[in-house]
Each structure stands twice: as structure tokens, then as C-alpha cells.
Amino acid sequence: MKTIVFATDFSRGSRKAAQVAAQTALKANAKLVLFHAYRYVMPYDSEMSMLAVSPKELEKHSIYMLKRLQKRLEKKYTTALNTEIIVEEGLVVDTLSQVIEKTNADLLVMGTVGDSLLGGRFFGSLATSMIHHSNAPILLVPPKAKYSSFNNAVLGLDFRFDLDEVLLEKAVFLLRDLDSVVNLYTLTDESEFAKAASLKVRQLLKNVPHTYTIVEGDNFVKSVLSFANTNHADLIITFPRKHNLLERIFVGSNTERLAFNDEIPILSIL
Template sequence: MKTIVAATDFSPNANRATHFAMQLARAQHAQLILVNAFHFWPANPAETGGNFALSPRAMHDDSQKSLNHLAHELHETYGTDVLIQCITKEGYAMPAIREVTQDKKADLLIMSTVGTAPQSAQLMGSVATEMVAQTNVPLLLIPPSAKYADIRNVVLGIDLDTPPDAVVLDTAIGFARQLGCIINVLCINDKPNDPVVRHRAEHIRHLLIQIPHTLTILPGKDVYESLLTFAHANKADLIMMLPQPHNWLRQLFVDGETERTARLTDIPLLAIV
């Protein structure tokens, strides 16, 4: 892992995610790129109380100043071993962030799952889930109360009805090697003893043969609920998932799934793409 990008809107939760990113960059001997995207005209100017910059240049300079201040804070807190680059982009958040990760050939993108306003849990959760569909690099989502710790115990959720893409699974294996962690694979299926299901599970075990791992098959259909229960029971440092077309992250973070979101408040989640 050489380059980590952390996106921030300067909210406390987003900045906490940059602290997580800084510590991970230091552990991986990677450089850290802090990025902020600003949109010149607010969606609703009344919400700003008229207190917004008079020009794109003024907004750019203000953003860059805030990023530089954050970088200084990170260096003061964790030392200067990590090279930090600050990038301000004008435009909507998702395409701007995606452009940075592509231009800088990032290995990982880190974002916070929620903002600070009462309505922001759904809003920011929506941004994060939509980033999964648009990001070109693995995306690590940091819940508000998550604290950085060495990642040693990872739970990987796999739906055996839709086996993961081999390339994506290989990327997950590469992350496990870099982190030096154990992968606890959880497979959910309502027919756990079906020969086809067993064959698919054994194929996954074969692909993971070079990585310390366990593999558990649990009966049922609710992959997400079972995954969260399993992760908490196994004291996981990280949940790793391989996004499927049916948009599992939306079920975790938006559409009123507040109970599931609450249970994710202390476990970072890595979406491998």
C-alpha cells in the first residue's frame, strides 16, 4: 500500500476519519492525500445565512488553508514520518474524489460514514454508499466512534448465492497480506448442506489457502444481520465485504436501517471493488 486518500468535509467525524487514515498510513509506510471538494453555489443559499465566499478562488483558498491546518495537526499528533499532500477540488464530492483517487493511483480511499447534523446520518451514509458504486479503489468507511488499532481480526462476508468475482477476492487477499491479519469468512445460505453450496465454500477456502483463515457457513437469508452479529461476537477489527449489484451498503446505512447502523458504530467497513 503506497497511497491512501482521505476525503473530508471538515466536520468532526470526517476529520476523525483522517486521524484513522494517518495512523494506517504510518503503519503501512504509505503517503496520505487529504482531499476536500467544494461546490461554489450552495444548494440552498438560505442555509448559509448569506455567509459564504464571494468567489470560487476564495472558497478554494479557504479549503486549502483548512487542509493545511489539518495536515499540520496530524503531523503534530503522529509525527512527520508520513508524507501528506493536500488537494482541494471544485465540484461535487463524488466525481471530485474519484478524480483524485484515479490521478494519484490511490490504493485506498477512506471516508466517514456520517456527518454531524441531525439529518446527516442518512445524507452522509448515502454519499458513502453511492461512492461504492463510483469509486475505482477499495473504500474504507470509518464510523464516528471507531478508534484506530492494529487490524488483526477481519470478518469477510460472502453470499454463496452470488460468489465473488475472482479479481475482487484477490484484491481482498492482497489487503489481508498487507495487514497481516486473519480472515474469518462468513458464508450465509438457507441451504448450508447443499452440495453446490459446499462446493462453492470449499472453492473459497482453496483461494484463501495462503492466508490464515476460518470459514463458517450459517443458515439463513439475511446476510447483513448475520454478518454484524458474527462480527461483534468475534470482536472483529474490520468488516470486509465485496459489493454485489443489489447494493448491500444502502441496506446498511440508509433507508431507515438505524438499528443496523447503530451496531456498526465501532467497526470500520472495507468495501473491496
């Protein structure tokens, strides 16, 4: 990895994600881009416009907050941490997608909650919505995550759906940078397809230390979380399946449901 982007809303809930982003950048010897998007809304009421904060003031405050975060991370870890600050005006999803493309980011890191219940759901939904917009893998960090390094990862695969070998190869490169042991966990039924797919996966992981567990079942989220907790995993890796709009509204995705666990970060390979 060369570049990691960390997107923040400056909430207490995002502090753990900031620490994970910094530690991951140090381990991978990558540059860490600290990003915040602000949005200026023109007041409709003429009296309220006198009290409104200007776009320039919003930008200045955003830069100040990012610099404060930058200093806090350097103090906690090392001044050798290579960081860059980017502030953009606009919608988070749009501006963040542009920054990922502009910086050619290898990884996006975001927290899954904000400060309040409402804020937590809002920023968390922004984080998971990036799954449908980002070209880079996304690391979603819950507020109770415990991290020094990712030593024990669970790679969850649902063989009821087609396996994307390109994404699996991308995961292998990331795992090499993270220097993590992988517990390959697959949910499937007995079929020739599942056997062939498992052979492909193990071949691609031949240079990555790993174990392999295959089980039958149909509740992917519950099964993966149970396995991860039992094996004291510090990371769950998933490959989001593409959903149409109705599925995203009424059903959601396995990755989104996994992301709202309290303790284990989710690495979504896109």
C-alpha cells in the same frame, strides 16, 4: 498499498476516519492524500451576491483546513507520515472519482457521518454512494470506531450470489498489507455450489491466517454484525453486489446497511 485517499468534509464526525486513514498509511508505508471538494454556488439575489464568498476564498479556506488536518495528524503520529493535499471545485462524487483515478489510489477512506443529523445522513450517503462510483476499495469508518490496527477482520460472503474471484484476490492483497487475521464467515444454504465456492475461497486465503464459519440463513446484515460483535472484530469486509437503480432507491445494499453501524469499520472491495 502505495496510495490512500482520505476524503473529508471537516466535520467532527470525520476525525476518527482521518486517524484510521493515517494509521493505515503508516502501517502500509503508503502515501496519504487528504482531499476536500468545495462547490461554489452563484447567488441569484443581487443583494446577497455582495455577501457571497468567492470561489478563490472557498479554495483558500479548504487548503487551510487540510493543512491544519495535516499538521494535527503529523503531531499525533509522526512527521514521517507522507501526505499530499488536493482540493477540487465540484461535486464530491465526480471530483473524488477523478482524484482516485489520477492518483491510482489503492484505498479510499471516508467517515460515515457528519456533525448534525442532517449532515450525517448527507455525508454518509455520499460515502456509501461512492460504492457505485469508485474503482478503489472503500474503507467506511463510523464515529465510534476503535482502531490501532486491524487485527481481527470478518470477511462476510453471501454464497446465495456468485463469487467474484478477482475481487477476492484484491481483498487478499489488502489483508496482507494490513497483517490481519481473517474470520471467513459465509451465509448460505446446503448446496454443491456453496461447497465448491468455499473451497475456492480457502484456497485463495491459504497464505492469510484465517478461520472459517459457515451458517444457514437469509438475513446477511444481521448475521454478519452479530458474528463480528461476538468475536470482537475490528473490521468487516464485504463484496458489494451490483444493484439496479430501483434496488438502490427502495432496498439499498447489504454494504450500505452495514456501514451505518456505530463502531465497526466496513471495507468494501470493488
